[in-house]
Amino acid sequence: MEFEPTIVGFLCNWCSYTGADLAGTARIKHRPNLRVIRVMCSGRVDPTFVMQAFASGADGVMICGCHPGDCHYLEGNDKAYRRFQLLKRLMVSYGIEKQRLRLEWVSASEGERFARLVDTMTAELKELGPLELPPDLSLEPGTHPDAPVVREVTHG
């Protein structure tokens, strides 16, 4: 059977979640692989959430926030962006391909863009195949020898 990736999405309440709802109201069809979790701001996304999603079986994670300058909370998306950059480096040291995490800006009016992002990421992950974490990999912060920096990154 064809591999169907599971993607966990963290969408900010103000722009991206509304954009995803707009895709619904406008009936813009897209791949059913994304499972959305609503957060108030992309700045709320603790790197632990992302790692937990991978550990619990997600093949990909997509964080969506307001476009730069449009954050409902002024600059939460900036914080999300900085954490995302650090998290990407960390993921690779865990053996997780960097394509498995995306940070995208989706405004409340971009239902079409949201739908296309879901389709694109689904297609990319299909290509990449299921996420296979090393069996001995513990995601407890700081316990894995390859990831001694986890605490600093999480809280930087």
Added chain:
Amino acid sequence: MNDECRIGVYICNCGTNIAKVVNAERVCHRVADLPEVACARTYKYMCSNPGQDMITQDIKEHGLDRVVVAACSPRMHEPTFRKALEAAGLNPFMLEMANIREQCSWVHDDPAKATAKAADLTHAAVRRVARHQPLEKQEAPYTPATMVLGGGIAGLTVAVELADAGQHVHLIEQEGRLGGNVGRVDLTAPYLDSARDLLAEKIVQAETNPRIDVHLRSTLTDLQGFVGNFTGTVTHQDGSDTEFPVGSVVVCTGYHEFDATRVERLGYGKHLDVITSFELEQRLRSGRLETADGRVPRYVSIVHCVGSRNVKYHTYCSRVCCMTALKYGHEIKSALPEAMVTDLYVDMLSFGKGGEDLYRRTSELKTMFLMYEKEDYPVVRAAEAGDDCGLLVQVRERLSGETIDVPADLVVLMVGMQARADSDQVARTVGISQDVEGWFIESHPKLAPVSTPTEGVFIAGCCQSPKDIPDTVAQARAAAAMVLGYIAQGKVEVDARYAQIDGDLCSGCRVCNELCPYTAIAYDPDEGRSDVQSALCKACGTCVAACPSGAIAARHFTDEQILEQIEGVLAWSSSQP
């Protein structure tokens, strides 16, 4: 997992909106087996009164302590279902919604996959709600003064309405005069009333009513606080600032007209006798309907849909131009009975009360109607020596299939409406969103047309989308009614979601102090720890994600709630085919 919970799960069919793609019964069976779930049901419309009653009854009969509703977006009906919980004596925060309509049945075709996704989302909601904690409601006073942005017909109507009800208004206008775009118009369609008459009384009222403070040449540059308790900083022309405490802000910033130079073939800016509808209004107001060199025009061509209903410019219809163009037929014919008036149009959209009647009356004046293909604008060129007119308008006429040169001494371009160039700054200042065309987005297109997702910020008139004067005034009065509703209550419910620091866990590192965009976190050097001032906190959760000690909790978005949701949403999908 919390085995002590008694969760009721309600899966909505939404008529066929959900049920035609998602097998609600199957979702129901799957979640019913979860240990925390005490009862699970489907129903055709959960938001209906019988649907809500079902929840309220079950809470009482089955002793439920938490509820999951799998239905539409929480942005739609979360308040509805919170009330249903309250009606049964349950804390409203013991609710979680799974969005299986907007983000599932409406966007997926494959019933099996959509059902699996709906089950995952519902499972996640069950896991999350098990970690919910009752939150107490907080109240704050409501400042009865209101700030109105924009002194056009919408803003004037809001201001006068509120002042007549005895309330104080700060009316902020960027220009040096009140009246906005309606103040640039001569007569109005379809009854040919004078725009000046419509405005004059309102302007006088705004200027003389002691409860309305008009601030001309002023802009709102900053808005802090929350509903009932905003502080707006208004910057005046001389650079000075004034701060106003207000309970609500009504945005009535209107529109700009389309820049006709963008459609090159229409020759605006190249031929002096190609003018925009607003330039014609100016000539009609001054009673000098003539060409650039002072001649009386014998031929007038009116081009519809300039910048509107066109993929290159704006795809939407600007709503008022057809009726305005028909109005010109009357105004021109009444001033110059011998003139020949030709309307070059795409479709005649004479909607609404009196619209068709105006179309009929204009047709009877023997104006000529020629239809052109959408996006195939006519071409305007200078006439030749032997012609008895200044310009020729070449149009590929759709009904006859012929290419016709229409004589013209004056060509009037019906320029559409577009979002103001500064609308993005306004949106950022007051914290609301814009659609792809730049118009401000309302909470619900049908049911909450003047509200925005930012409580206490309302929108009215053309800043929301193109509309005519009656619709603008209706929205303005609706917004005033919303504000008066708050004032009547005298208080607002403050969001119970805010960040809280556990003093025992806080190490006093002060990372959060710097991160907070609202400076809501202060460090207490005596205690050696930080604390959140809940009234200033807007619950973004940025500090929560950054705290190295895990000492900050985002109420209603706690780490454990979200982690449960992550595990719940994935628990079945990895085992799904």
